[in-house]
Amino acid sequence: xxxxxxxxxxxxxxxxxxxxxxxxxxxxxxxxxxxxxxxxxxxxxxxxxxxxxxxxxxxxxxxxxxxxxxxxxxxxxxxxxxxxxxxxxxxxxxxxxxxxxxxxxxxxxxxxxxxxxxxxxxxxxxxxxxxxxxxxxxxxxxxxxxxxxxxxxxxxxxxxxxxxxxxxxxxxxxxxxxxxxxxxxxxxxxxxxxxxxxxx
Numbered sequence: 638x639x640x641x642x643x644x645x646x647x648x649x650x651x652x653x654x655x656x657x658x659x660x661x662x663x664x665x666x667x668x669x670x671x672x673x674x675x676x677x678x679x680x681x682x683x684x685x686x687x688x689x690x691x692x693x694x695x696x697x698x699x700x701x702x703x704x705x706x707x708x709x710x711x712x713x714x715x716x717x718x719x720x721x722x723x724x725x726x727x728x729x730x731x732x733x734x735x736x737x738x739x740x741x742x743x744x745x746x747x748x749x750x751x752x753x754x755x756x757x758x759x760x761x762x763x764x765x766x767x768x769x770x771x772x773x774x775x776x777x778x779x780x781x782x783x784x785x786x787x788x789x790x791x792x793x794x795x796x797x798x799x800x801x802x803x804x805x806x807x808x809x810x811x812x813x814x815x816x817x818x819x820x821x822x823x824x825x826x827x828x829x830x831x832x833x834x835x836x837x
Contacts, residue, residue, distance in 0.1 A: 646749035650730075652680060654703070655741050659683065668726070668749045670719030688715035688723065695728070703732050703740040710745065725751045811837065 648665020652658075659680045663673035669686055676682065687695050691714040702710035710730040715723050730745025815834045822831040 648747040648749075650683075650745055650747065652743045652745075653741070654743060657681075665747055668747065669716055669724060675719075686716050688717060691715050699730070699743075702730070703743065705738070710743075713750075716747075723751075724749055725753075 646668055648668050649660075649662040650665060651660040657680055659678055661676065661678050661683060666673055666676045669676075676686075684692060684696070695712055695714050698707065698712045699710060701707040710728070710732070712728045714726060714728070716726050718724050727748045727750045728745060729748075730743050732740045733742040733744070734740050815837045819831055819834040822828070822834060
């Protein structure tokens with residue numbers, strides 16, 4: 638049992654609600670870096686190790702569960718380690734009630750999930766980083782696609798302009814040539830040929 642709870646970073650507690658006495662296992666205290674004798678088995682003292690921002694939430698959830706307004710007691714919160722660091726703890730408890738339905742005892746475990754929490758945070762950061770990369774690459778691909786689309790449009794426009802120019806240049810070439818020939822015939826005063834070129 639000792640090996641299992643030590644390896645799993647699990648601490649056990651047993652709270653007598655009627656007398657307010659509590660048993661805190663040595664392993665539970667060790668999770669926060671303390672020896673067994675350094676933290677007394679006192680509920681009021683124990684709650685002082687709960688992170689100040691989480692203390693009210695932890696007690697509220699316990700009360701909700703003990704009074705039957707919540708189906709289970711499972712709380713994820715922070716606690717203060719002896720070295721000043723923060724430990725993330727998952728607490729699970731079970732209440733025992735008398736025949737009148739009044740809670741008289743609560744037993745549970747505290748599990749140190751700090752490493753898993755940090756791993757989840759790192760995983761979340763990595764996921765966000767990948768999402769940002771995907772967004773950047775998607776934006777770049779859209780921009781490239783827009784450039785390609787514009788290039789295709791310009792190429793099509795160029796082909797159309799070339800076709801139109803060819804269609805216009807042929808008759809313009811004939812008109813230009815007939816004009817030049819007409820000028821020559823005017824100089825020669827050859828009006829019959831001039832008339833033929835003008836008709837063309």
